[in-house]
Amino acid sequence: MNTVALSQIIQNKSNPEDLPHVPVMEEEVLRLLAEIRPRSVADGTCGAGGHAHTLLENVSSIERYFCIDWDKNALSIARKRLNSHKNRVEFVHSNFRHIPQLIPAYGISKLDAILLDLGLSTMHLTSSGRGFSFTKDEPLDMRMDDSEPTTALDLINNLSEAQLAALIREYGEEKWAKKIAGVVKDYCEHTSIPTSKGLAEAIKRAIPRRFHPKRIHPATRTFQALRIALNRELDNLKVALHDFPNILNEGGRFLVISFHSLEDRLVKHSFKNDPRMRPITKRPLRPTSQEITVNPKARSAKLRCAERISAEEVNNV
Ligand SMILES: C[S@@+](CC[C@H](N)C(=O)[O-])C[C@H]1O[C@@H](n2cnc3c(N)ncnc32)[C@H](O)[C@@H]1O
Incomplete structure (x- = not known):
């Protein structure tokens, strides 16, 4: 699928003014996932459900979509937003590092795709009341999961x-x-x-x-x-990079959008050196200048993708 065709097929493309959080690099995520026709997807950082909405609207092969977030408020926004897809979606309040342990309860042991869009959502800054924003007098809380x-x-x-x-x-x-x-x-x-x-x-x-x-x-x-x-964010990412290849089907894709050089370094190193994975993006994809104009928060985003190789290939490495 080429990029021109892709922007044409995006249904209900997000309008930044209507959204609590504008999803970053939507078209690139859609292209990398649509081309493998995934049946099962785990969205480990579902947030307001922006990427989830785009994928569910446009990728008809998806039968099960796991919306995972450790912020209950984000999940309740996503639940409303994705109501028309509720038959295909499971909402799970959890840290994404536990995905391998939680999917068997849904009768699934392996997935075709996993997406992580790391960091804060706009709602954390604008309306969480938890001290992420320094323009407001809020308590110094900063827990992403307020049950911690x-x-x-x-x-x-x-x-x-x-x-x-x-x-x-x-x-x-x-x-x-x-x-x-x-x-x-x-x-x-x-x-x-x-x-x-x-x-x-x-x-x-x-x-x-x-x-x-x-x-x-x-x-x-x-x-x-x-x-x-x-929030032990780097530790969570390290666990994911180590464990998720084991729960991906052959040809399954792992996408990570990061906003911090320490995170990107971990992803780059892991995708390059993990014998179970083949990098699909040799260099990180970056948002277009057009996207940055509409959504300046996207400017530091880097998207990397790697694909699970077969057990045979792993053994031959
Ligand atoms: C950048 S936002 C994701 C936005 C989402 N992709 C969208 O399009 O609306 C990041 C989300 O990841 C969640 N998050 C960050 N680390 C997490 C973790 N270890 N486990 C679960 N959720 C996490 C945050 O609570 C936040 O809602």
Whole structure:
């Protein structure tokens, strides 16, 4: 299927203004999945169901579609959105790392495709009330799954300043990590009700103006680091990359959209070196400039895809 034909066939293509979250690289995801005519698909990061909607509308071969998300609010939005496809869809509140353990309960041991679209959804920033956004006075929570016991504030309080600096440096790739860690500890210790906006302002004040990044808020990397660490996002991805090839049928595809260089590095390395998988995208696919104009949040997305090879081929490697 070529790209021109593809954009013509997308039914009910998402209109960004109507959506709680605009799905990224929809056409590329659709092309990579439609060409294998999958019957069973697990969408490990279903979110508001944007990719799910596109795939269910356009890929008639799909018989079972698993919508998995660890955020209950996202799942309830997806449930409404996908109502017209409910006979083919299962909604599961879970961390995607558990997909291999949860699909047997639905009478399935292997899948034709798995999609991960990592990170935050727009709803987390705009309406979760959980401190992902630094433009609002929200509690420092940052749990993607609010049934987990530990919040970002607990994490900050439980770490030493040096541990916090290491975390901000590693997951945020932040040059000012040491200074910021001191400011974060100080803010949380001396503020009666610490909030996301208050913390972001304290970080902003701590970095000399001439060193403020041009396109992002000075607190962006710190918030990203806290979120990644608290929700063990890299660990979840590592488990998925290790375990999912075992639950893919031969020719089955694994697609990952990442927004962070640490995530993309893990995916690239795994797809290149895993003897069970053959990379389909030699280099990551990137959103078109047209897509970035409509949805600037897509700008850092990278999409990689690999295909499960046969057991025979694995043995011959
Ligand atoms: C970028 S959004 C996905 C958007 C979705 N593809 C769409 O088109 O609406 C990422 C989603 O993944 C979820 N998520 C992130 N890590 C997860 C994990 N380990 N297990 C389950 N859900 C996860 C988040 O809660 C969020 O809803």
